[in-house]
């Protein structure tokens with residue numbers, strides 16, 4: 556199928572799925588500086604792009620990871636999460652629009668984003684950026700948790716959540732990258748935690764998805780405007796982010812909250828640069844981006860089949 560046909564097919568299946576309890580979602584792509592980079596569609600029969608920057612997952616049901624999976628590799632970059640060879644080039648301080656293929660309004664909850672460098676500690680193979688990273692070793696620093704408009708306590712239950720704004724913005728979320736990032740390969744981990752069944756122990760639903768990034772530098776980056784570099788040193792593995800009993804995970808959002816919602820996971824890193832909920836916009840794209848492949852650790856070349864490091868993803 557050609558991409559346009561595929562997108563129409565997606566739109567049709569979303570409209571059929573949204574009313575049902577099985578409504579879930581996947582990563583269509585990311586838009587950076589007006590250019591689109593492909594995500595990954597795990598549904599049976601989907602056609603995926605070899606130059607995608609979205610991680611492969613085996614979540615063919617477009618489903619979630621439940622609290623029972625919080626201490627397993629599934630929570631890192633979804634079930635069966637596997638990195639692609641390509642990376643989307645980006646600059647420190649840029650906005651990345653993460654495009655989901657739909658989001659049911661009833662799946663309310665926080666929208667969280669994390670960043671992890673693919674460095675010597677995480678990547679066994681020499682110098683291919685995030686393409687062969689050991690995901691369980693990635694050390695994540697939170698860069699956005701939907702504040703300050705995450706939950707507006709004045710609204711009646713179940714409330715106005717970051718996920719509602721994501722749905723309103725054409726099912727997308729703008730992630731602001733911190734200023735002062737060192738150039739190099741990174742994984743962006745973006746996640747919605749749906750809380751509609753979270754009053755039951757184990758009922759929260761985490762939808763994590765991952766994207767390979769190449770942060771360019773230093774010429775394109777005006778670090779002179781930053782007071783501090785963004786510090787990733789306190790990053791933690793995803794398998795230590797959440798517990799089933801966290802107050803923001805085991806919660807009945809059908810009741811008025813008696814105190815502020817406690818956002819799950821570690822705190823947002825100092826000098827983060829999130830796009831506030833109420834400033835979220837959903838610009839489209841005007842062109843396809845040109846992903847890069849990392850070689851020798853610090854060199855990038857345009858993605859092409861000649862430098863591909865994995866077989867094209869077959870239709871599944």
Ligand SMILES: *[C@@H]1O[C@H](CO)[C@@H](O)[C@H](O)[C@H]1NC(C)=O
Pocket residue numbers: 679689690691692
């Ligand atoms: C990935 O890292 C984990 C944690 O350090 C380790 O147990 C595992 O063996 C590594 N996997 C590979 C394929 O190197």
Ligand SMILES: *[C@@H]1O[C@H](CO)[C@@H](O)[C@H](O)[C@H]1NC(C)=O
Pocket residue numbers: 754755807808809810
């Ligand atoms: C959650 O709160 C609603 C409204 O008070 C209540 O009807 C429901 O039974 C509660 N759910 C659980 C699992 O306690």
Ligand SMILES: *[C@@H]1O[C@H](CO)[C@@H](O)[C@H](O)[C@H]1NC(C)=O
Pocket residue numbers: 562583654655656657725726837838839840
């Ligand atoms: C809206 O979302 C769809 C995917 O569901 C995407 O194809 C389309 O480009 C988006 N529109 C804009 C203006 O970003």
